Amino acid sequence: MNxxxxxxxxxxxxxxxxxxxxxxxxxxxxxxxxxxxxxxxGVFNYDSSSTEELTVRIFRFPRVxxxxxxxxxxxxxxxxxxxxxxxxLAGPYVLGINSGSSLLVAISTMSSFYIFGSxxxxxxxxxxxAFGAGLFILFCSVYVKNKISLLLIxxxxxxxxxxxxxxxxxxADPNNLKTFMLWSFGSLQGVAFNQLGILALVVxxxxxxxxxxxxxxxxxxxxxxxxxxxxVNVKAIRFLIxxxxxxxxxxxxxxxxxxxxxxxxxPNMVKVIYKTTNHYHLLSGSLLGGALLIxxxxxxxxxxxxxxxxxxxxxTALIGAPVVMWIIMKKF
Amino acid sequence: MLTFQDLHIxxxxxxxxxxxxxxxxxxxxxxxxxxxxxxxxxVAVIGPNGSGKTTLFNTILGHQEPLSGAIEIQxxxxxxxxxxxxxxxxxxxxxxxxxxxxxxxxxLVAMGRAPYTNMLNKLTEEDQLVIQKxxxxxxxxxxxxxxxxxxxDGERQIAMIGKALSQEAEIMILDEPTAFLxxxxxxxxxxxxxxxxxxxxQIIFISSHNLELCxxxxxxxxxxxxxxxxxxxFSAPFDKEKIINKVF
Numbered sequence: 001m002n003x004x005x006x007x008x009x010x011x012x013x014x015x016x017x018x019x020x021x022x023x024x025x026x027x028x029x030x031x032x033x034x035x036x037x038x039x040x041x042g043v044f045n046y047d048s049s050s051t052e053e054l055t056v057r058i059f060r061f062p063r064v065x066x067x068x069x070x071x072x073x074x075x076x077x078x079x080x081x082x083x084x085x086x087x088x089l090a091g092p093y094v095l096g097i098n099s100g101s102s103l104l105v106a107i108s109t110m111s112s113f114y115i116f117g118s119x120x121x122x123x124x125x126x127x128x129x130a131f132g133a134g135l136f137i138l139f140c141s142v143y144v145k146n147k148i149s150l151l152l153i154x155x156x157x158x159x160x161x162x163x164x165x166x167x168x169x170x171x172a173d174p175n176n177l178k179t180f181m182l183w184s185f186g187s188l189q190g191v192a193f194n195q196l197g198i199l200a201l202v203v204x205x206x207x208x209x210x211x212x213x214x215x216x217x218x219x220x221x222x223x224x225x226x227x228x229x230x231x232v233n234v235k236a237i238r239f240l241i242x243x244x245x246x247x248x249x250x251x252x253x254x255x256x257x258x259x260x261x262x263x264x265x266x267p268n269m270v271k272v273i274y275k276t277t278n279h280y281h282l283l284s285g286s287l288l289g290g291a292l293l294i295x296x297x298x299x300x301x302x303x304x305x306x307x308x309x310x311x312x313x314x315x316t317a318l319i320g321a322p323v324v325m326w327i328i329m330k331k332f
Numbered sequence: 333m334l335t336f337q338d339l340h341i342x343x344x345x346x347x348x349x350x351x352x353x354x355x356x357x358x359x360x361x362x363x364x365x366x367x368x369x370x371x372x373x374x375v376a377v378i379g380p381n382g383s384g385k386t387t388l389f390n391t392i393l394g395h396q397e398p399l400s401g402a403i404e405i406q407x408x409x410x411x412x413x414x415x416x417x418x419x420x421x422x423x424x425x426x427x428x429x430x431x432x433x434x435x436x437x438x439x440l441v442a443m444g445r446a447p448y449t450n451m452l453n454k455l456t457e458e459d460q461l462v463i464q465k466x467x468x469x470x471x472x473x474x475x476x477x478x479x480x481x482x483x484x485d486g487e488r489q490i491a492m493i494g495k496a497l498s499q500e501a502e503i504m505i506l507d508e509p510t511a512f513l514x515x516x517x518x519x520x521x522x523x524x525x526x527x528x529x530x531x532x533x534q535i536i537f538i539s540s541h542n543l544e545l546c547x548x549x550x551x552x553x554x555x556x557x558x559x560x561x562x563x564x565x566f567s568a569p570f571d572k573e574k575i576i577n578k579v580f
Binding site for chain 2: 212214215218219221222223225226228229230231232233271274275276277278
């Protein structure tokens with residue numbers, strides 16, 4: 001079978017067209033509607049005297065781009081975890097990868113250890129936290145063969161990290177505490193225009209690493225032993241998968257807060273739509289599908305804004321939790 | 333050509349795991365004299381449970397090292413080869429493969445080309461020809477687009493053999509290939525393997541508890557004598573009673 005299969009590219013194209021349309025629609029939404037000419041000018045040719053263009057520049061464009069990047073990154077991270085652990089319920093949130101990030105972000109924003117004070121410092125802290133949690137789960141997976149047990153360990157690890165965060169919160173300065181609480185609700189507004197470059201670059205590195213891993217990922221589906229006998233260096237690949245996952249999860253967690261369930265839901269949906277095990281297609285599908293899901297969530301939040309303020313994390317959990325139950329009923 | 337040179341097969345047993353000092357004690361399961369296997373041979377490894385069939389396979393597959401002695405393939409010391417090199421010399425079929433959702437038979441067979449493809453796993457024309465040949469040889473041409481999860485146990489076993497065949501390795505190892513199959517499929521798979529060994533000039537190893545079928549289809553039987561801790565070598569025609577009395 002060829003790498004380029006027109007059937008899958010058609011599906012990609014449909015998703016991409018859908019995404020593009022929704023992104024344009026999402027850019028018009030907010031506290032007031034903005035027309036397309038102002039959006040165009042705001043992004044490419046902005047003039048600070050126009051309120052519309054300024055709003056696009058400062059709020060909307062960063063918000064929508066962050067939605068795209070966070071959805072894509074978290075979904076790909078989820079896909080990598082699902083293949084690594086051979087478990088459809090694996091994902092950065094369920095396995096405690098996000099919690100690891102949260103813990104280190106909490107330490108660096110609220111405690112007196114100001115090692116990671118700056119913006120980039122928080123990104124680094126979140127990645128290190130994600131990486132630590134990833135290594136921990138990887139280590140556990142060697143001893144715990146049962147898939148559900150591994151998820152329970154991930155959830156327990158999440159609770160443990162959450163408890164440590166509570167302890168830090170109890171002693172935190174009220175201002176820092178408020179910042180942290182708002183961060184933990186999950187938000188797409190936390191990224192400024194000039195930070196988008198960093199976010200995009202880091203996500204691109206994570207995506208590139210995942211694309212490089214496509215061949216071993218495909219072979220890992222047969223199990224570690226069979227993959228190893230087809231020439232895959234399983235230990236190194238596992239390590240690289242954890243690195244890619246922590247880059248993708250860490251950077252998004254740092255900027256947007258711990259966003260739940262996206263990494264779990266999207267790859268499962270993509271597998272149903274694409275009906276393939278080839279990670280080229282699953283990766284491109286997760287990238288587009290993840291971006292699509294968060295953009296849709298953002299549109300919902302913007303439309304509901306006049307009535308009530310729905311935190312992103314609540315919305316993704318509202319979608320995600322039923323999907324998890326559905327998968328458990330179907331596959332276990 | 334595969335050679336066993338004064339092979340001692342076994343594993344290290346951790347003693348005193350509770351105390352802080354772990355002492356590794358070596359337990360030898362069996363030893364083998366110098367044995368040579370030539371292309372075209374269909375070899376059955378038999379022996380009682382726990383005698384070391386799996387350990388022998390694991391040693392050949394490189395999951396563990398022999399206690400002493402060496403395995404040579406084409407005159408090269410086996411454990412010195414790197415993973416990629418090994419994958420071109422040796423293919424393996426586990427006793428049970430449950431299928432992966434959405435993985436088609438074609439994709440499964442194509443996975444066998446992994447040691448030859450580039451990093452993007454692009455199948456060249458040559459790769460596609462090999463896969464096509466394998467599909468025809470195994471009679472899988474009508475199954476190419478079938479989901480591996482929806483196949484019968486027999487079909488799935490043959491698809492896995494297809495994956496191993498497309499690896500184009502001169503040695504194929506099958507761990508109890510007939511354990512989960514019914515009577516007809518057992519015969520079908522063994523007949524297929526016998527033909528493959530001859531036609532493709534490959535060395536095929538199987539382990540099995542089904543002695544009658546081994547004696548019927550295989551050209552050589554290697555038996556593990558658990559009492560004498562020795563590997564015994566028999567060639568067709570087999571003196572069944574003698575072998576069974578000695579080994580079991």
